[in-house]
Amino acid sequence: MALTKRTLIKLAGAVALSGLIAAPATAFEPTKPIDFVIMAGAGGGADKIARFLQSVAEKKGLMTRPLVPNNKGGGSGAEALIALKGASDPDHTILVTLNSFFTTPLRQPGLGIDIQTFTPVAMMGVDPFVLWVHKDSGITTFEQWLDEVKKGGYIMGGTGKGQEDSLVITFLEQTFGLKIKYIPYKGGGAVAKDLAGQQIMATVNNPSEAKGFYASGDVVPLLAFSDERLAAMPDVRTVKELGKDFSYYNQRAVVGAPGMSDDAAAYYQKLFETIYNTTEWQDYMASESLSPLWLKADDQRAYWKTQVERHKELLAAMGE
Amino acid sequence: MEILANLSDGIWLSLQPINLILILIGVTLGLFIGAMPGLGSVNGVAILLPITFLVPPSSAIIFLAAIYYGAMYGGAISSITLGIPGASTAVATTFDGRPLALKGRASLALVTAALASFIGGSISVVLFTGFAPLLASVALSFGPPEIFALMLLAFATFVGLGGDDIPKTVFSICLGLVFAAVGFDEISGEPRLVFFGITGFLHGINFLVLAIGVYGIGEMLWTIETTRGKITSTEAKMSFKGIIADSKEGMKRGWRQTLIGSGIGFFVGILPAAGATPGSLMSYSVAKMTAKNPKEYGQGHPGGIAAPEAANNAASTGSMLPMLTLGIPGSPTTAILLGGMVIWGLTPGPRMFTDQPEFVWGLIGSFYVSNVFALVVNLAFIPLFIWMLRMPFTVLAPLIFVLSVVGGYAATRDMHDVWLMLVFGLGAMALRKLDYPLAPAVLAIVLGPIAEPTLRQSLLLSSGDPAIFLNRPIAGPITLVAIVLILMPLVKFLRDKLRGNRAGTAT
Amino acid sequence: MRFAEIFTAGLLALLSIYLMWKSAELDIGYIKGEGPGGGAWPFWLSGLMLICTGFIAFNWVKRVSPPSRSDQPFLDSYSLRMVLLVGGGLFGFIALTGIISMYGAMVIFLLYYLKFLGRHSWSLTLVLSVGIPIIFFIFFEALMRITLPKGLNFTEPFYNYLNTLIY
Numbered sequence: 001m002a003l004t005k006r007t008l009i010k011l012a013g014a015v016a017l018s019g020l021i022a023a024p025a026t027a028f029e030p031t032k033p034i035d036f037v038i039m040a041g042a043g044g045g046a047d048k049i050a051r052f053l054q055s056v057a058e059k060k061g062l063m064t065r066p067l068v069p070n071n072k073g074g075g076s077g078a079e080a081l082i083a084l085k086g087a088s089d090p091d092h093t094i095l096v097t098l099n100s101f102f103t104t105p106l107r108q109p110g111l112g113i114d115i116q117t118f119t120p121v122a123m124m125g126v127d128p129f130v131l132w133v134h135k136d137s138g139i140t141t142f143e144q145w146l147d148e149v150k151k152g153g154y155i156m157g158g159t160g161k162g163q164e165d166s167l168v169i170t171f172l173e174q175t176f177g178l179k180i181k182y183i184p185y186k187g188g189g190a191v192a193k194d195l196a197g198q199q200i201m202a203t204v205n206n207p208s209e210a211k212g213f214y215a216s217g218d219v220v221p222l223l224a225f226s227d228e229r230l231a232a233m234p235d236v237r238t239v240k241e242l243g244k245d246f247s248y249y250n251q252r253a254v255v256g257a258p259g260m261s262d263d264a265a266a267y268y269q270k271l272f273e274t275i276y277n278t279t280e281w282q283d284y285m286a287s288e289s290l291s292p293l294w295l296k297a298d299d300q301r302a303y304w305k306t307q308v309e310r311h312k313e314l315l316a317a318m319g320e
Numbered sequence: 321m322e323i324l325a326n327l328s329d330g331i332w333l334s335l336q337p338i339n340l341i342l343i344l345i346g347v348t349l350g351l352f353i354g355a356m357p358g359l360g361s362v363n364g365v366a367i368l369l370p371i372t373f374l375v376p377p378s379s380a381i382i383f384l385a386a387i388y389y390g391a392m393y394g395g396a397i398s399s400i401t402l403g404i405p406g407a408s409t410a411v412a413t414t415f416d417g418r419p420l421a422l423k424g425r426a427s428l429a430l431v432t433a434a435l436a437s438f439i440g441g442s443i444s445v446v447l448f449t450g451f452a453p454l455l456a457s458v459a460l461s462f463g464p465p466e467i468f469a470l471m472l473l474a475f476a477t478f479v480g481l482g483g484d485d486i487p488k489t490v491f492s493i494c495l496g497l498v499f500a501a502v503g504f505d506e507i508s509g510e511p512r513l514v515f516f517g518i519t520g521f522l523h524g525i526n527f528l529v530l531a532i533g534v535y536g537i538g539e540m541l542w543t544i545e546t547t548r549g550k551i552t553s554t555e556a557k558m559s560f561k562g563i564i565a566d567s568k569e570g571m572k573r574g575w576r577q578t579l580i581g582s583g584i585g586f587f588v589g590i591l592p593a594a595g596a597t598p599g600s601l602m603s604y605s606v607a608k609m610t611a612k613n614p615k616e617y618g619q620g621h622p623g624g625i626a627a628p629e630a631a632n633n634a635a636s637t638g639s640m641l642p643m644l645t646l647g648i649p650g651s652p653t654t655a656i657l658l659g660g661m662v663i664w665g666l667t668p669g670p671r672m673f674t675d676q677p678e679f680v681w682g683l684i685g686s687f688y689v690s691n692v693f694a695l696v697v698n699l700a701f702i703p704l705f706i707w708m709l710r711m712p713f714t715v716l717a718p719l720i721f722v723l724s725v726v727g728g729y730a731a732t733r734d735m736h737d738v739w740l741m742l743v744f745g746l747g748a749m750a751l752r753k754l755d756y757p758l759a760p761a762v763l764a765i766v767l768g769p770i771a772e773p774t775l776r777q778s779l780l781l782s783s784g785d786p787a788i789f790l791n792r793p794i795a796g797p798i799t800l801v802a803i804v805l806i807l808m809p810l811v812k813f814l815r816d817k818l819r820g821n822r823a824g825t826a827t
Numbered sequence: 828m829r830f831a832e833i834f835t836a837g838l839l840a841l842l843s844i845y846l847m848w849k850s851a852e853l854d855i856g857y858i859k860g861e862g863p864g865g866g867a868w869p870f871w872l873s874g875l876m877l878i879c880t881g882f883i884a885f886n887w888v889k890r891v892s893p894p895s896r897s898d899q900p901f902l903d904s905y906s907l908r909m910v911l912l913v914g915g916g917l918f919g920f921i922a923l924t925g926i927i928s929m930y931g932a933m934v935i936f937l938l939y940y941l942k943f944l945g946r947h948s949w950s951l952t953l954v955l956s957v958g959i960p961i962i963f964f965i966f967f968e969a970l971m972r973i974t975l976p977k978g979l980n981f982t983e984p985f986y987n988y989l990n991t992l993i994y
Contacts (some may be wrong), residue, residue: 021372022908028604031970031983031987031990032974032977032983032987033968033974033988033990035974042362042366042612042655042656047655047659048658048659048662050370050664051370051656051659051660052659052662054370055369055370055373055663058370058371058373059370059373062992064994065990066972067994068973068974069366069427070733072523073513073523073974074503074504074522074523074524075503075514075519075522075523077502077511078511078519078522079519079522079523082519082522108511123482155781160506160507160509161508161509163509177481181780181783183464183777183780183781184506184507184773184777185506185508185773186506187728189647189648189649189655190592192647192648193460193592193642193646193648194464196460197460197461197462199463199781200462200781205625208662209491211667211669212646212647212667212668212669212670212671212672213646213647213669215667215669215670215671216669216670216671218670222572276696283665284662284663285664287667288662293517295441346867353971357969363971363973367971367972367973397868431983431992449950485892486882487879487880487882487883487886487888488879488883488892490875490879491839491876491879491880491883494873494875494876494879495876497869497872498850498869498872498873498876501850501868501869501872505853505865505866507865508853508854508864508865510853510865512850512852512853512865512866512869513846513849513850515849521829537917538912538929541910541914544909544910544913545902545906545909545910548905548909582900641876645947665862712945712947714940714944714945714946714947715945715947715951715955716942717913717940718936718937718940718941718945719959721913721916721917721920721936721940722920722933722936722937722959722963725917725920725921725924725930725965726835726927726933726967726975727928728977729833729975730967730973732977733973733974735921735925736974738921738924739921742914742917742921745917746914749910750835751835753828753831754828754831754835755892755893755894755903756893765915772868775862775863775868776862776863776868778862778863779861779863780861780862783860783861784857784858784859784860784861
């Protein structure tokens with residue numbers, strides 16, 4: 001699985017270049033404000049990214065009609081998927097996704113959502129995960145952490161059962177034979193705060209969510225679940241260096257509603273490609289430790305397929 | 321002294337012409353956005369966020385903070401003039417603001433709200449300036465058990481808010497709490513209470529849908545029905561002299577409540593997750609409990625407006641504190657502001673004060689300036705709002721209905737919620753006729769989503785042992801106070817009953 | 828009123844039972860070492876609601892609460908008419924939103940209310956019924972960038988034209 005991702009990144013670079021040179025003029029122009037659905041509530045990671053994308057589009061004057069952010073986080077994103085499936089005007093409806101794009105249809109089969117019917121637009125990047133502890137715990141290496149957890153009664157916080165971080169924690173439990181108590185919170189920000197306040201002992205958070213406390217030295221990163229070491233924390237080992245073939249990212253992608261016309265899809269693909277290549281977005285990815293993963297539309301569909309299979313396994317491992 | 325130097329730099333920055341103009345536009349826009357039922361500071365800040373790209377970051381955040389302030393002032397306006405709380409933070413303002421307006425004293429109510437907001441905002445800005453880093457560590461020490469204890473305290477203060485009919489009050493609280501649970505269970509990660517499989521329930525029942533249904537539609541139907549169409553309009557006069565006289569009266573009768581509100585509001589506001597609503601509610605209750613004559617509250621006492629208004633403004637300043645010092649939003653609005661800072665390339669968090677002093681102090685300076693401007697702009701627009709009140713009832717009523725429907729839609733952008741609002745409105749009218757108090761339900765739907773998860777997170781932390789609420793140094797005392805407050809009326813009730821029975825047998 | 832009191836209490840009791848039944852889809856017990864299950868909070872609170880309706884009924888029998896003593900009708904013919912006219916108007920407003928857009932429905936609702944219920948002059952009625960939706964359109968679509976429902980497809984050319992004016 002991870003192997004495919006690495007090759008895809010390489011592929012992506014080539015695709016991004018060719019896309020820049022030959023950008024055909026599209027026949028579609030939006031005639032009304034675009035419903036920019038966000039699969040999460042206001043203030044979360046996906047919301048931040050959506051508003052950033054919107055502001056870049058606005059700042060650069062890329063659009064004749066505005067992108068109107070619309071938070072539909074209900075039911076782990078089920079609400080957003082249903083809204084897109086039933087969109088009255090698929091040419092003016094797009095969605096900012098995270099991994100619940102894969103997990104929610106798997107966990108709630110009753111929704112009748114087939115994500116392959118959605119229209120690929122752009123993969124803006126992937127958000128890695130890192131294991132964090134509080135500095136007062138005195139733990140500085142992953143091995144020390146393992147010893148500490150094995151003493152028992154260890155408490156971690158996260159964004160909920162079946163959510164991205166809980167899948168990583170389940171992986172840790174099963175690979176290293178640990179038993180961890182998991183406290184669900186409403187969002188990554190609340191998790192980071194309760195780690196800094198030592199209400200919980202450790203978290204698996206995106207670097208962007210723990211950034212402030214990392215900069216102040218309150219929290220310590222122990223292990224990254226990325227393919228390669230993160231530029232922002234070069235001393236932190238990856239789980240691959242421990243000999244475990246595992247990596248896990250949260251996707252930050254934009255997809256179109258099912259039934260979007262080809263012209264409209266081409267318009268949005270070009271729009272987000274332009275945004276992707278702005279210095280604003282490149283700087284944002286660097287400062288928030290997002291990894292680039294540019295994919296062509298067809299490759300996105302293939303990526304979805306591998307991710308769905310992957311999440312099936314991960315959820316099954318969790319006993320879901 | 322360093323603080324004073326920084327602060328004067330900050331205030332100087334916000335007095336730059338461009339920033340001053342932005343503040344003026346910001347508070348005015350905010351005032352109208354806040355006054356519109358269904359729209360609040362969240363909408364204002366979220367929508368204007370991209371526009372701020374045209375100016376430097378420090379001016380941008382000043383603009384957004386000005387909108388935030390303006391909206392907090394504006395929330396009181398619809399509570400008082402229309403009787404519809406524009407945001408959850410302004411629910412408590414309706415308790416006395418609406419009756420006062422109906423007595424023809426709308427200007428007194430509006431002036432009191434503006435002044436109390438100003439004082440609450442100013443006191444909290446001073447506290448903010450002096451003690452930001454210290455208070456940040458207090459905010460961090462509030463984990464789930466502490467927040468739940470605080471919610472328990474907020475519920476304890478409910479007891480004094482309901483009507484005389486205890487079963488109906490308890491019913492109302494529980495109904496609000498059950499509605500708050502609709503949609504999704506955070507802890508187990510499962511959907512729940514999705515009635516008849518309607519997907520609109522997946523996002524839960526928004527506070528505004530219930531509030532606008534109850535206060536906008538239900539209350540209006542009730543008024544139309546009980547007054548038999550004979551209501552013409554509220555008598556409301558307006559003059560410059562009147563404003564001065566009203567300010568004097570408002571502050572004379574409400575200064576104590578303003579101080580209570582400022583203090584409680586600020587301290588509750590700095591706790592992430594808690595926010596301005598419990599703050600304003602608790603301030604109202606404390607003001608009422610400590611009053612010489614609590615019976616005056618709910619009939620149109622200026623103090624009953626001053627306490628929650630001072631509190632919600634103090635809390636909105638307070639909620640900036642965890643945002644700036646910890647990078648954690650204390651309210652949905654600050655969550656969006658936080659996103660804005662990330663967009664501008666700033667890293668909110670513990671290092672913000674040392675790494676970005678100019679930005680931080682510019683923002684703090686703008687709080688002082690925005691507050692002054694918000695007061696002036698608010699007072700200047702009071703005649704307009706009074707004029708609205710003097711419209712014939714058959715013009716005002718359809719306008720309120722239109723505002724309600726549009727506001728109900730704008731809150732979640734789902735027609736499902738507009739229908740739900742109509743159902744709540746009709747239900748509320750019927751229950752209102754039968755003396756069911758509905759304010760407890762409206763407040764419970766705000767507090768429920770904070771109370772339930774923190775209760776269950778705490779019990780997870782303690783492996784199911786409820787003693788966690790008593791044996792932690794901060795949670796313990798708060799829980800004890802809450803329990804005493806809850807039991808007090810019960811003890812009093814039983815004592816009265818015993819006495820009553822004895823008196824009954826004696827005669 | 829006396830009948831309405833017990834009738835409403837009965838309805839609310841049924842509502843409570845329904846909520847309890849619906850909550851029971853998730854675990855309503857106390858999971859050892861974890862605290863209450865996912866359905867416990869709404870289930871037991873709905874249970875408390877049911878108990879409250881019991882007390883309300885008890886007070887009704889004892890004629891304690893004011894509504895249970897009142898022999899006035901819950902809604903007399905005038906009230907019923909007003910509630911139907913106003914409530915029906917609102918119902919129409921919301922229902923028309925899905926067909927002729929929220930702004931169009933607003934025009935109809937204001938015409939109906941101002942002229943038919945308010946009996947205002949035609950000039951005032953027309954100015955307000957056209958003016959208010961225009962103010963709302965400018966405030967929401969142009970300034971706040973909140974799009975209100977546009978109804979069925981036939982309104983599209985009209986709004987697309989307006990969009991070219993405001994953006």
